[in-house]
Amino acid sequence: MNHTLVIGGCRSGKSGHALHLADRISTANKYFLATCIPEDDEMQQRVFRHQTERGLDWTAVETPVSLPETIKDMSHKADVLLVDCLTLWVSNLMMTYPDADAVSSSVDSLAESLRNAACPVFLVTNDVGSGVVPDNFLARQFRDAVGMTNQRIASCVNEVIWMVAGIPVKIKSA
Secondary structure, X not given: OOEEEEEEOOOOOHHHHHHHHHHHHOOOOEEEEEOOOOOOXXXXXXXXXXXXXXXXXXXXXXXXXXXXXXXXXXOOOOOEEEXXXXXXXXXXXXXXXXXXXXXXXXXXXXXXXXXOOOOOEEEEEEOOOOOOOOOOHHHHHHHHHHHHHHHHHHHHOOEEEEEEOOEEEEEEOO
């Protein structure tokens, strides 16, 4: 099965591009796997804006922590899955499981779920390695966990697209 990772900086066009690619796969049985936990008004507005952009032909499934299990369960009834985003998923994992080994184990489970997925999966993530070294331990842990996740998932998908200023740049293709 072909899977695609769309990576880039904030506001680089990642989500829109992943949605465009996923929409080309199917017009039915499309599932949006949302990892965001909107905890303030601004984030709720962002979620609403993303829902409006997707349209009514997408079914949203909230999966802030159990992403591997959700992919396993949903891929057999879906034509396409869109995960947005791995960065928030890692943040949720770190808040749920402060142990770095538990986060790494969850990433391994995600890779396994992708290997066994019965439909194409598009995954969106932030490139966190292009900035400065964070000045505090938790921020460095987060950056390292997201970087590790991005490397691990990039190694097991067929295609990786890097978004720069709304322009897709293929950096890996099957």
